[in-house]
Amino acid sequence: MISQYFGKIKNICLLTLICTLWINTGFAQDKEKIYVHSDRNDYSQGDTIWLRNYLMGDVGSGIIYTEITDKNKQLICRTLLYCPDRSLFEGYLVLPDTIPNGVYLLRAYTNYLRNYGEEAFFQKEIMVGQPNEEPIVPWDFSCGFYPEGGKLCEGLLSRVAFKAVGSDGYGTEVNGILYNRRGDKITELKSLHRGMGSFSFIPQRGMNYYVEMESNGLTKRFELPIVENGLSLMCYELRDSIHVIVKGTDEVKNKQFFVNASVDDSIVYTNSALLGRNGYRIIIPTSYFPEGIVRFTLCNDQKIQEGERLIYIFGLDKININIIPDQPAYTVHNIVSLNLEATNALGMPVEGSFSIAVTESDTIIEQTKSFNIYAYHYLSSNLKGFIEDPGWYFLDSTPERRTALDILLCTQGWRRFVYSKLFDVEKDFEVRGRVFDAFNNPAKDISVNLFEMTNFNLLGESITDQDGNFGFIGFDASDGASFMLKAIPSQKNELLRIELHKRNPKSEINLIPKARYRYSLNPDSLSVTFAKSDAPHYSLSNEDKQIDLGEITVTQKRKPSPNKLAGRYKLDGDLLQKLNFNEGMTYALKILPSPNGLPLEAQSGRGGAQFVIQRGVNFEKSSWLEVTQIPVYQVESIEIIPSIKEKNRYGSSSRGKVIVTMKNAPRKPAESNNPSVLLLNPEGYCVHREFYVPPFDVSDTMNHSDTNKPKTIYWNPSVVTNQSGKASIQFLPSHANNTSNYSIIVEGLGFKSGFGYGTGIIKPDMKLNHKIK
Template sequence: MTKYHYTVSVLVLFIFLSSYIPVNDPLDRIISSFEKYLSERPQEKAYVHTDRDFYALGETIWFKTYLTAGPFHQTSTLSNTIYIELIDTGRQIIKHHKIFSPDGFASGYLTLPDSIPPGSYLLRAYTNWMRNSEEEYFFHKQITIVSGIEEKGENEFPKDVIDLQFFPEGGNLIEGLMNKLAFKAIGRDGWSRNVTGEILENGNIIREFKSNHLGMGVFAFIPEKGKNYQARVKETGQTIQLPNSLASGILLSVTNSPKSNDLLIKIQSSKNSELKQVLLLAQTRGLVGATSRIDLSNKISFSKIPKKEFPSGITQITVMDEEGNPLSERLVFIDYQDQIQISVNPDKMSYAPRDSVHLDIEAKDQNGNPVIANFSLNVVDGGQIYLDENGETIQSYLLMSSELKGHLESPGYYFNPENQDREEALDLLMMTQGWRKFTISEALEGNIAKPEYPIEKGITVKGKLVDKNQNPLAAGSVSYLSLFPFPDSKTAQTTEKGSFELTDLVFFDTTKLVLQGKAENGKAGLILLDTSYLFPKIPNNQPLFNSKKAALPKSFLSESELRKNSNKAFDLDNSEYLLDGVEVKGKKIEPEYTGPKIYGEGSVKVQVAGNPGLENQQHPLELVRGRVSGVQVSGNGSDWKVLIQGYGSIKNGTDPLIMIDDIPIDIKSLITIPVQDIESYTVWKGPDTAVFGSRGANGAIGFYTRKSINGKSSIKQEAETLVLKGYQVQKEFYSPKYPVQNINNPKPDRRATIFWEPFIQTDSLGRASVSFYNHDIETEVFGQIEGLSTQGKIGVGRFSYKIEK
């Protein structure tokens, strides 16, 4: 046995099961290509831990982001910017935030408007660097949002139609050899079906098959030349044709027993095969663990590969011909169970309502040594929130889901030690789920495309500098200035087309900063921002949403209504109380009206100036989206669509009238209007649109800018200063405190999420602790903690306690 050593970020060991490797061997080319891929295109992965999976309108999604890079899932030192988006079923981005993540960990929140429709939404997370790969490499999580009123009717799918798919081990059925054939049964809704059935040979039953509860199973049989094979599903009577078998080829079979320290590899060739020798390669996340030349002069070969040569995760085993062309492939999952062992111990197992809870947390490795790691913790009311023990966790995502194609049902099931069949089920998943990593064919071709999207250490601002006639200003300059969190200034020169780009800027939502442009002669120019690059398009052919409804306890709906009503009566600040009715006499001072002067007050008027939640938006239409009843706003960048509820004119289409200071403009021109220059906006709908005549058939929206002393609109000044939206400013989760003197606070406390802590750092002894207060409801409380060490070790832990009087 000859050992070769390569260094990527740590030592990588290659085991060659035979000693002879000729010059220019395809194995050498593949190994070199994998090394180059890991060096030039290290893969980042983003994982998002949320406080729960479903919410009521108006609530807040609290989240923690974990960003890793490389094959060992170490915390990323590449990108500092993570993009978080909330996407509806129409593939429109409802919320978009930039999160600052200088060390691989960050937290944030998404406030859900009351005006969006209830239903399924997608939480998407990615970095600019991740955009060099497919959309499937982004993090996706489905979120359910309810209105607080029990929804009637569900999507019903036919129960008698099943899609039964077959997957020969290694890729092909070979005539005359004993083949293993895995299968997967799913319904019209995309979720698994438990099935039983029969294999028919020219109409005769030759064997039976049965799936596990996740719709997967496997059976063995020998296909013979000239015979036709079908599968009949007993539950539906459907008959499905089995894959065609090949007259000649290679059969790869892998035995991955959890009780063995080795992978057992069996390679067979058919009797009429002329192959005398094949190549074997096994790799995990680009780390090559074993290569070998296999002698097939006797038509069969057995090999053992020690599992210790691979990190935990999915290993791809490939058999190739002597030119390096893949003949057969198999995925296996190697699990050393080397994740962080987390124990969470409440100081009591039963508490009173509003009682103080103290949790002691301890993290150890598999050998019992303390681990320094960063965790996030969610604690929820089990009567309102269903905490799915088989749902996605940081462990299942980084080690499995992020490596595979398609929707994975109950990914946490395969890592839950309470599930006795999880290892068997995991091996079935490896045989039936698609692979999406860098392939052997790509490695042989050396096809590593040059990255289109660079690594971002900060925020990127792109745009064009133009004169008052919209002509590009070449050889001009655009300057950036910010004073917080530290003084920073940068200048970019414009190209021949007037384009500019400022990179690695660090500023936050509430920071005052300026962006100014000057032509080559020193005269001020106008800056047209380009935000289209911020929003990666969502492929239309990609199924993002599954149709299965979230497990939603009815108590969540009733409690969310009670929470909403109590919040109307009590301020969230515990220092304020509901007072008895008092009579207040005085004279109302009418503020100066800053809305339309020509077309009246309209249907809805919204003040923007002085409202930080509105002033920090990036596009004028973001001020309207989700805030005005009957107005639907969708789109991003320079592509926007507005539909105002009511009867539109066929002649005039469906686009409403858009105005700036009562002057009609094209909707695409709104991108040139800084939100910070907008004082207010007004919406006309229904009968109020009559003032516009036929122009207002589809409604109207008017934006009104701040006025300078001489009464002229600041938006029309030649020298333009823009204020931009930066990283989201962190906000603390609201957790009331009930000391003895405040235990009888009259405000009802019905929190669904009792506690959320995104940053728990264990010390050198692997220990940490947190404290919080319970709510009012007698219930069982469930908690989940998950996280990561800087070295890439993953941990997930759960605990529970009761609240009772």
């Protein structure tokens, strides 16, 4: 009795340890998913693609990368959707005017999803222009066989799923016969849906099996997996319960096995027992599991996984969206009002956030039934490979669809993600890097400043650690914004170099541009020009402008230079960029050389010189700080006037003047030779832009003869239903002589739970439209 008692205690402790390891593994690998609702799936060159990205999961990412690639995965365009509170990721992509006709891939991902490879990205096809003619490929097909639970066990009833795929990449219907190696017919088989089907038989020890299969007049032979010994796993649903049957060959009888059930890699059920001669049956109510895919895993007494099976649990999470127009038909003069009602499977109202598109596309409704947020979240995003028509499995609950879904899970239901190198969750924009000295050693305790280049504001300071690392996170980076990093030497004449961290050394997806600088150990070769920038930093004008900045005190007298002209001192722009200076300054008025070689210092104060800005700078509130932050490459010349002799030209003053002449059209600067200064042009987030809806009071002035009909009539990425599950929107039909139906697509999620979509059609009133015409 005592030995049996301690034996039970040992088994309980072992099971607890294994479950703890499984649970820790599940929770350590949090998942997130992205679904993209676009206004439609077919576009023309130059069109705008309107986007609402739905981010699911508790990882906490705040940035979503959304892009268009061609069939060779070459990037066409990309935008960053940024939302720190993760409430609404919306934006747009503009297709180039020169993009060729063809099929392209719209995909979206976060930095964290890159841990799991491109298969974890959201991906769907879009059409641009007219489809290209595809080359004719000789017909062929292949077929894969997938024993339930992972393997064929000798002497045990085995169910085998199969999937046949044609040379066009899509499932093809097949029929065939199973034979053993002696040529004896075992059973017939036939596909049920899109080339997928299943059959059952009892494999015998030492026997090999093959299938002769026919599709479109072509017959081929395929070998089945070899027969093995060990554990067998079978699962099926019966009367609102999941039946899990564990059997095994003689070698594993009376040995312990372990079964666990997981949802999104989180353990929700565990069991362990000794395998008897007749196997072991576990019955679990379906109400024990949330809606979606449940993964059952079987391990032997050595904790080695021997089988895996996926089961789909239908629940109450599907949101039904009813679209009710206020009128059966529309005319150009009538505002169309749409009332939305969102309810769950029990008919209860659902509060949620949805996006709506009204288009003239005649195919978008069928496309949405085939591919939508519900089918993607619960099915496509959890399986490996391309899923044909995933929405078909959820159109109703007939036995045919449920059986087809079960076969799909058997064929494409192996573990989808392989976790590798960890990439951080990207909640905000960030820049990280290292600072090195002239001998390529990490420079610690160095101050690195981050400036935004539009107004030259200091955004923050970071002090390097003992390894020279620094970082900035959480700064505003809209699309087109430029930033500058500046490493401040701790000692005079100290040479520093900034190097940005690579975001993903193994990935071809480059999220932060490479640093742009040329490094030299010779301080005399340093330049004050910036790295390449596409955006001007000041508003330029063709008219000369003068701004009196008040009294400035010049604390040192400048040594006469060869640029002395007409009694004043002048520094040309070219000379400014060749001056040698110690601290790597980049601002024009901070590099005027004084007799001792240090930069000229200028301070506001009584009795000082006046500063005058000529040509091209509009300051709302002029200040000494703004003047000192003018970049060198925008300065044509700087003149220092020590006396009153130039007052007729530049205005009266007895204090002397500093004349800064700006270039009419500032040239883009050359790449910086100063390694302690880096200009950053990161991909900024997509700036909010409203979909244009014509005002309701302009319908009488519309050009009714216009036949160039837009394809997207109305787009709203944020429609929120109230406590009653209701919302309403309004829009104006675009064309008087329009005879096209308007297709309405609504997709979204509930605030508490659930996903859903709705479709609708509104038709033109042909008689009224004819009268208007």
